[in-house]
Amino acid sequence: MFKFLKRLFMLSLILIICIGIWGHQQGLTVADYQDFIADFYEKYLREGSSSQEEETQEIGEQQETAPRNGDRPAPESSESLLSPPRNPFQQIDRHARNSPPAVETTVSTLAAYLEEKTTTELDKARSIYVWLTENIRYDDDAYNSNTYGDYSAEKVLRSRQAVCEGYSNLFLALGREMDLEIEKITGYAKGYGYKAGTRFKVANHAWNAVKIAGEWRIFDATWGTGNGSNVRGRLVSKKEFDDYWFNVDPYQAIFNHFPEDPQFSFVQPVITLAQYERLPYLTAAYFKLGFDGAAIYRKAIVDQQLQFPEVYSTKTFVKVHSAPEYKLLPRDQTIEFDLFVPEGLKVAAIDAAKNWKFFERKNGRFRLNYVPQKRGEVKIGVQHKNSGKSFETVLVYQVVNRQQNF
Known part of the structure; x- marks a missing residue:
């Protein structure tokens, strides 16, 4: 054991000397060395040791923290x-x-009923979306057995269960009956079971696009129906209405929906499947906050080094008016935060040393000119009427010394 430790020490010493010589030749400063060591820790050591923590955060889609004793409230x-x-x-x-069973016998009778309270194209699409998410459940058995049956619009209307193929077929049929300009799209989705860096070999999803007021928008009733979790290696879906997947900006959808026919992406510039695979994995939670999909898309396709903050869903409405859209924050520089949290009680920035900086509240808007002084994570936490005394984490940033991807 002593010989092993001695050899390890000698190897480490040699490595340090080599890095020192190389750094001297490159003109690196002490601060540069500190950044290098910290970045190495964050990238290789910390990420490798926190996978279980990240998985838990993802499952819960929220974190809760509370001020330490002694912190200024x-x-x-x-x-x-x-x-x-x-x-x-x-x-x-x-x-x-509240559609009565009598109108749910055929696509045409159901479409006529759903159209009754509508006046616009968006109204019609909404009526279809809500009916599908309310009345059709995801076919877990088919997914788990990889055995798929007839998912025509008529069959789905009778069986009341489907996978994405059936949801999009029935959406298409109802939309056509209601004179919508509508498409069914098949392609590659970064959804259930997706891991960053996955290469797609075959299309794995289907969704719809509807032209609303002259512009194409994305609709995914499958994902709007709820979400799925892995239970002992099998998908178990949970019905939970998600409003986000109704009327989605194509520049937001492109981060997790890529069509087999690129013309149905409705974004410019059009990208390839390989480029889509390299795009960062941004979920609905990120865009629900109000970040600009078009601006982020155009920057992400040319800069693959961009990093984005972790984002968590909360039990209250939160909209960002001003906040950094990228993960890395420069230390000792003023950063403007402005959040609209109508049911919010308090909002705070919590740094790696557990120092709390509270936002100023006025008319539901929470503002703070924040100057990060500590390297490491900064969490933006919200206390609201549904969270008790806890703060739910909304965003997690990383404070660094040098400017990277700002």
């Missing part, structure tokens, strides 16, 4: 809480969810 505000944005489709949603 945020000043209490006398402002009353606001209501989250009102659903503009309440009447249409209610009508779609």
Whole structure:
């Protein structure tokens, strides 16, 4: 054991000397060495040891933290809480969810019923989307056995279960009955079971596009129906309505939906499948906050080194008016944060040393000019009326010395 430790020490010493000689030739400073060591730790040691933690965070889609004893609390505000944005489709949603069995016998009778409360193309698409997510369940057995049956629109209407093929077929049929300009799209999705760096060999998903007010938008009723988890190696889906996958900007959808026929991506410039595979994995949670899909897409296709903050769903409405869209934050530089959290009580930035900086609250807007002073993670946490005394993490950034990907 002693000989092994001695050899390890000698190898480490040689490595340090070699790095020192190379660094001297490159003109590196002490700060550069500190950054190199910290970056090496973050990239290789920390990531390799936190996979279970990251998996747990992903499953829960949220983190909760609370201030340490002794930390200065945020000043209490006398402002009353606001209501989250009102659903503009309440009447249409209610009508779609209460369809009587008598109208659900054929595609044409169902389409006629769903169209009753609509006036616009978007209304019609909404009525279809809500009915599908409410009445069709995902066919776990077919997915787990890799045995797929008839998923025609008529069969799905009768059986009330489908995989993506069936959801998109019925969406297409109903849309055509309601005179929508609609397409069914097959392609490659970064969905259930996806791992970063996956190479796609065959198409694995289907969704729809509808032209709304002259522009093509993306609709995915399959993903809008709920989500899935792996239970002992088998998919177990959970029905949970997700409003995000209704009327999606193509520049947001392109990060996890790529069509077999690139013309149906509806983005410019058009990319290849290989480029899509290299795009960063950005989920709905990121874009729900309000980040600009088009700007991020155009930068991501030319800069593959971009890193993005971790994003977690919360039990309350959060919209970003101003916040860095990329992961790395420069130390000792002012960064503007401006969040709209109508049901929010407090918002805080928590650095790696557990120092809390609280945002100023006014009319549901939380603002902070934040100057990060500690290398490492910075979490943006929200306490709201549904979180008790805990803070739910919304965003996680990384503070660094040198400017990278800002």
